[in-house]
Amino acid sequence: MADVSVEPWLRGTLTEVGAVARGVLHALLLAEEDVAKWCGGLSEAELNARPLGLPSVAFQLRHIARSLDRLLTYAEGAQLSGEQGAALKSEMEEGATRENLFAEFEAAIQSSMKRVRELAAVDPELPRGVGKKQLPTSVGGLLVHVADHTQRHVGQAITTAKVLLARRGS
DSSP states (O other): OOOTTSOGGGTTOOTTSOHHHHHHHHHHHHHHHHHHHHHTTOOHHHHHOOGGGOOOHHHHHHHHHHHHHHHHHHHTTOOOOHHHHHHHHTTTOSOOOHHHHHHHHHHHHHHHHHHHHHHTTSOTTOEEEETTTTEEEEHHHHHHHHHHHHHHHHHHHHHHHHHHHHHHHO
């Protein structure tokens, strides 16, 4: 079991991959740990709640999972499938079950870690296009965004979870 009192990037792990991929992998590990810590004890109703108009934890976790798939698809040099487009459109749907939500999130983290390891061998300067307009970026740019975007939405999930937990205490 990892020493979770120290963030993943300070544990001296994953030294077999280069610095960019290592940073992304550490961000994914931290996301997994933070979601378990702050969101794991929420009820199904709380996961779907929108306190103070905030996006639900369920939305944030679905968005993280599905955006990881989309960003890594672009990093791999492919375009999104119809299934990925449909998944994007369904991220805001209400009524996520606790079991399905955490299973999707965990599967996405594990799959993404495998895909990032595979991309570690690719030149980070290799050009890539994003979206229908093929906006220019690179493999490295997409990998950095995987870490940044994931952490941003984990932070939003934690904020919503903390509001919900505070309401429990009142």
